[in-house]
Every structure is written in structure tokens, then in C-alpha cells.
Amino acid sequence: MGQCNCHKKRKDSQELTDVERAIEIVINNFQRYAVKGRKECLTPNELRELVVQQLPHLSQHVCSLDEKIECLGDPDEAKLEFGEYWAIIGEAAKGCRVKK
């Protein structure tokens, strides 16, 4: 319960591809840190913890990630949905990708 549905699919179908497995890891990472309040949302503090523990290199490349988290609202009360988490990681990934 609360796991990516692709996981279920794997058991009764062929293996996920490398890219699908990678996406599943990013999804499960969200769910792992979304413990306070609604399970389907992250607080800014949970996101910060996630970034510090799971994205140390990505956050080094994208200096503004920390500032972005500051702007997300009350650190323990604001609720970030999966789409917002995905967008923040995407911006960081984009910065990482284009940086030479």
C-alpha cells in the first residue's frame, strides 16, 4: 500500500526497464519521506531532509535548491504534493544537465 503501482505490475508481467525502475525509485523516495501529516504530501522540512540525505551531489550543483525550499511555506505545515516534488527535482536535474 502506498507503493508505486508499477511495482505490482512487475510481479504479473515482464520486468520493468531500467528507466521505469529509476522512476519508481524517485517515486518511492517521495513516499519514504512523506511521513508527517498526509502520507501523500511532503512538508518543506521533510523535503530538506530528503535533499540532504538523498541528493547531496544534485544540491551541490544547484545552489538555489536550498533557497527554493525556504520559499515553500511553513517548514512543518506546508504540504507539497508529488507534482511539486517532481518539478523541484526536475529543475535541479536540468541545472545539473546543462552545467558544464
Added chain:
Amino acid sequence: MGQCNCHKKRKDSQELTDVERAIEIVINNFQRYAVKGRKECLTPNELRELVVQQLPHLSQHVCSLDEKIECLGDPDEAKLEFGEYWAIIGEAAKGCRVKK
């Protein structure tokens, strides 16, 4: 060249985390299919090829993915930047995550 910069980082620092490696896989997948025209963009046809070959389970879960690709413009000429690719995958991942 054209590789995620995190890759370079790995050589002179500690190992990437599982989540960072996963993000790197999703980034490199974009670059692998962005062969026509500008290397930093995908055409809708390239995106379709990517989805068929790399995201077979994800696209099964999200029926509208194929329709979305239809709406992206000229199949061989429209240029999708990394952020658009990331957003499309995110929507699919979101659908996959919430589907029970």
C-alpha cells in the same frame, strides 16, 4: 559530452546515492533519444520511441500519454526541451503512483 554533470562529480567525490543514480538514468535516457536536430531537444516521434521502448509499463498505466504526444506538434519538427520531457514523465509517474 552531453552526459549528466553528476557523472563527472562521481569520479572526484563519493558515490551518487540510489536516487541520484536514478535521476541520472532518466536524464541520460532523454539525451539518448534526442538525436534528431538539436541534441538538447526531443521531437514528438523521438519521445514516442522512448515511451514505447523504455516506458512500456508506465504508458500502460497512463492511457493518455499517447494522446499527449499527439498534441505536442509536428512529429518530426517540434522540439521538446528537457523540462517538458520531465513534466510528461512526472504526470505519468503521478498517475502510476495514485492508481490503486
